[in-house]
Amino acid sequence: MRLRVLDGGHRLRQRIALTMIRLASRTAPDPVAKVSLYRPELFGSRWLQLVESAMRGPSEWSEAERELLGAFVSRLNRCPFCVGIHTGIAEHRLHEPVTGERLDRWRDGEFGPRLTATFAFLEGVMTGPPRIGSDAVERARAAGLSDAALSDTLYVGFVFDTINRVANALGFGWETEADRIKLARSLDRIRYHVPRLLLR
Amino acid sequence: MALRPRGLPPPERLVVVLRRITGRTLRAMTRGDQIAGLSAGLVDTTGVTARELREAALRGVRVPDPWTAYVEKVRHASYGITDQDIEYVVAASGSEDAVFEMTLAAAVSAAADRLEAGLRALREAG
Numbered sequence: 001m002r003l004r005v006l007d008g009g010h011r012l013r014q015r016i017a018l019t020m021i022r023l024a025s026r027t028a029p030d031p032v033a034k035v036s037l038y039r040p041e042l043f044g045s046r047w048l049q050l051v052e053s054a055m056r057g058p059s060e061w062s063e064a065e066r067e068l069l070g071a072f073v074s075r076l077n078r079c080p081f082c083v084g085i086h087t088g089i090a091e092h093r094l095h096e097p098v099t100g101e102r103l104d105r106w107r108d109g110e111f112g113p114r115l116t117a118t119f120a121f122l123e124g125v126m127t128g129p130p131r132i133g134s135d136a137v138e139r140a141r142a143a144g145l146s147d148a149a150l151s152d153t154l155y156v157g158f159v160f161d162t163i164n165r166v167a168n169a170l171g172f173g174w175e176t177e178a179d180r181i182k183l184a185r186s187l188d189r190i191r192y193h194v195p196r197l198l199l200r
Numbered sequence: 201m202a203l204r205p206r207g208l209p210p211p212e213r214l215v216v217v218l219r220r221i222t223g224r225t226l227r228a229m230t231r232g233d234q235i236a237g238l239s240a241g242l243v244d245t246t247g248v249t250a251r252e253l254r255e256a257a258l259r260g261v262r263v264p265d266p267w268t269a270y271v272e273k274v275r276h277a278s279y280g281i282t283d284q285d286i287e288y289v290v291a292a293s294g295s296e297d298a299v300f301e302m303t304l305a306a307a308v309s310a311a312a313d314r315l316e317a318g319l320r321a322l323r324e325a326g
């Protein structure tokens with residue numbers, strides 16, 4: 001972590017929570033948790049509400065599919081930390097290998113027609129010009145995607161588009177491959193939910 | 201056999217009920233409202249940096265030095281940010297908190313632009 005305040009500058013309540021996470025999981029706390037619990041009134045409190053809603057709230061996308069969407073956006077944004085964590089969750093949920101390299105081959109269609117069309121839509125949004133042509137939407141609809149699913153996709157995209165930049169800028173990482181798996185499993189287990197008490 | 205007063209649901213049932221309540225709360229507030237709230241928190245919360253500076257970063261308009269290059273990098277090439285970039289803005293601003301605030305504002309701003317582009321495409325497709 002490139003800012004020392006995020007390693008040791010938390011208020012007492014949040015510091016106790018991070019210590020408990022460290023003891024319970026036997027690994028350093030998720031850097032996203034460190035960011036979210038540091039001065040939570042600035043960002044973390046509202047941010048975590050949005051994340052929980054986008055990733056585990058009602059949606060036509062399954063939770064595992066949303067992990068793939070998040071990992072895909074993270075790959076586009078060249079965020080190795082988020083790619084590692086969210087491919088880890090997707091892999092665990094889907095019981096099949098999910099890696100950044102496999103996501104790079106999305107055009108082969110091995111994730112199925114709905115996700116392939118959605119990846120194309122997301123790529124247009126994330127890397128294209130400020131105005132996205134409606135043809136990208138038409139192609140996604142033709143693959144069977146509803147506008148609600150595409151809208152949900154965009155909010156998952158927003159979540160990752162934000163945190164990818166924060167992770168890259170502030171130097172998020174993990175120590176070992178085992179730590180990566182632990183962080184992914186912990187996040188999946190808590191379902192992105194952080195008690196409100198810790199966000200005050 | 202666990203001792204539990206009669207009529208009280210088992211703990212796992214309570215978890216399900218709590219999740220349903222949380223889900224309703226999440227649905228009641230639209231995601232647009234949530235993002236508006238996120239932006240408001242970044243601007244309105246008392247911070248180390250001036251409110252106007254955070255607002256400019258959030259609106260995607262040019263910010264003064266020492267932030268100009270850093271904010272651009274967060275928005276367009278965050279993968280290229282180095283230890284030296286962070287050391288520079290920390291030293292120039294004199295505060296890690298300032299860097300924290302500006303990083304968040306720039307990141308949310310760039311993500312909001314893309315979200316808006318996607319939502320606009322969805323609207324225009326009819």
